[in-house]
Amino acid sequence: MKEDIYTQYDPASFTNTVDGFEKVLNGAYSQLQVRDYAARNDMYCFGEFCTDEMLETGGGFEAQAKDFINFTWNATNDFFNTSWTKSYAAVRDANVILDNKDNNSGIPADKLKGFVAEARFIRAAAYSYMYNFFGPVPLITSTKNVNAEQARATDDEIKKFIIDELTAAAQDLPVTQAIRGRATKGAALAVLTKFYLNTRQWQESADAAKQIIDLSAYSLFPDISRLFAVENENNAEYIYTFPCINQSGYGNIVMAHTFPASYPIQTNWIIFGAQFKLYTSFVDTFEPADKRFKMILTEYTDTKGTHHEMVRDATGKSLDNARSFKFVPDPNGLSADMGNDIPVIRYADILLSRAEALNELNGATIASIDLINEVRNRAGVADIKLAAYPSKEKLRDFILEERGREFFAEGKRREDLIRMGKFISGAKARGVNAKDYHVLYPIPQREIDADKNLAQNGEY
DSSP, X not given: OOOOOOSSOOHXXXXXXXXXXXXXXXXXXXXHSXXXXXXXXXXXXXXXXXXXXXXEESSTTHHHHHHHXXXXXXXXXXXXXXXHHHHHHHHHHHHHHHHTTTSOSSSOHHHHHHHHHHHHHHHHHHHHXXXXXXXXXXOOOOSSSOOSSOOOOOHHHHHHHHHHHHHHHHHHSOSOOXXXXXXXXXXXXXXXXXXXXXXXXXXXXXXXXXXXXXXXXXOOOSOGGGTTSGGXXXXXXXXXXXXXXXXXXXXXXXXXXXXXXXXXOOTTBOOOSSEEEEOHHHHTTSOTTOTTGGGEEOEEEOTTSOEEESSBOTTOXXXXXXXXXXXXXXXXXXXXXXXXXXXXXXXXXXXXXXXXXXXXXXXXXXXXXXXXXXXXXXXXXXXXXXXXXXXXXXXXXXXXXXXXXXXXXXXXXXXXXXXXXXXXXXXXXXXOOOOGGGGXXXXXXXHHHHOTTOOOOTTO
C-alpha cells in the first residue's frame, strides 16, 4: 500500500470534516491545559513560591525555585518561554478553527456552533492566562497574514477582547460536556468571573458569578478532605479543570515534590529531592478544627521509625516544613505521575469571588458574609458575623486569609495578593528585594529579540 506524503499542513482541507475539527480542537486543548512539569512551573513557581504560603528547598530544582522565592527572576528564564509558547500554540490552533468555520459544508450547524464556541473559549482563556502573568501581549486573531513583528495590544484592547470572547462562548457552550476538561458554559463564565475580579471590575465579576450560581449545575463537594482524590474528580465543584492521568507528560507530579524524605510511600510512587513546603506562619492561620488544616502534613514517622515534627522544633522555632496533602496520592500513580485532575476554577472560588466583589462594591453586607460562611461551613469552622466587620478593608483582609486557607497549593495566591495590593509589600516584609514592576513577569527575552516592536515590562 502506498503511503500518502504530505509536505505542508493545509488547515482549509483539514477542517472540512467533524473529525478534522475535533483533531484541531484536541491540539488546542493539549496546549491550553497545563500539566506535568509545566504545571509545576506555572502553578508553584509563578503562583506560590513568590508568596507567603509556599517555598521549595533541595534537589536540582532549588536554584530555579529560588529565583521566584527571592524575586530574582529575569527575562531569560525558560519557564516564561514555555508558558508563552504553549499559550500561543493554543491560540494558533483555535484561530485555525475560527478562520475556517465558514469554509465547509459537511459539518451540521449545531455541531459547528459548538466547535466555534470551544475555539473562542480556548483562545480567550489562553490570553487571560498570559495577561495574568505578562500583562497585555500581542493580540493574534487569525492564522492569516500574521505580523511577525507585532506590538503588544493596549490594556483596554486585550481586556475587551477577552471579555467579548468569553461572553460569546458562554452563550453557545453547553452546560455539560461528555468529556471532562472540555469547555462548558460554566467554565467560560468562571474564567470571565475571575478575569473581571483580577482586573477589579467588581460589578461585572459579581454578576458573572451569579450567573454560575443560577445555573444550579455546581455545588460544594461535601468532604473537602477527599475533594482532590482521583475517585472524586467527576465532582460538581470542579468547573474548569486540567485533566491528568498516571502517564508521563500527562500526570500531576506535585506529590513527588510533597512527600518528605523517607516518607512511607507505595512502591509505585517516588519522592523527589526537590521539596515543596508550607511556611509555618501560613499554617498558623488555620483553626485546629478546620478540616482544611487536616489536609496538611504536620508530622510523620519515617520508614526508619524516626518521628518528625514539621511545624516547629522542640524549642518552638518555626521549621517551614509542613506539606500540602491536598492532592490525595493516587493509589495507581506511576513514579511521579498521578491521575489527580488539576482544578483551575472550582465552585468555592466563585462563591468567594462574588463575596469579595460585593464587599468592594458595598462594604460588608449579609450577602458577602453568607457566601463566605457557605465555604467555611464545609470546612467545619464557625460562621463569621457581620458585626465583626465594620469596614470594607477589614472584610477584604479576612477574605484574603480565607482564600489562602481554601486554595493553598492551587496556584492562586500571587494573583490574590496582587489584586488586594499586598504582593510587593508582603515580599518586602519577608525580607525580599521586591520592586513594583514585579507584579508582572517579563516578556521572554527571545520574543523581545525576535520582535523589535515588542516592549518589555517594567525594568527587566
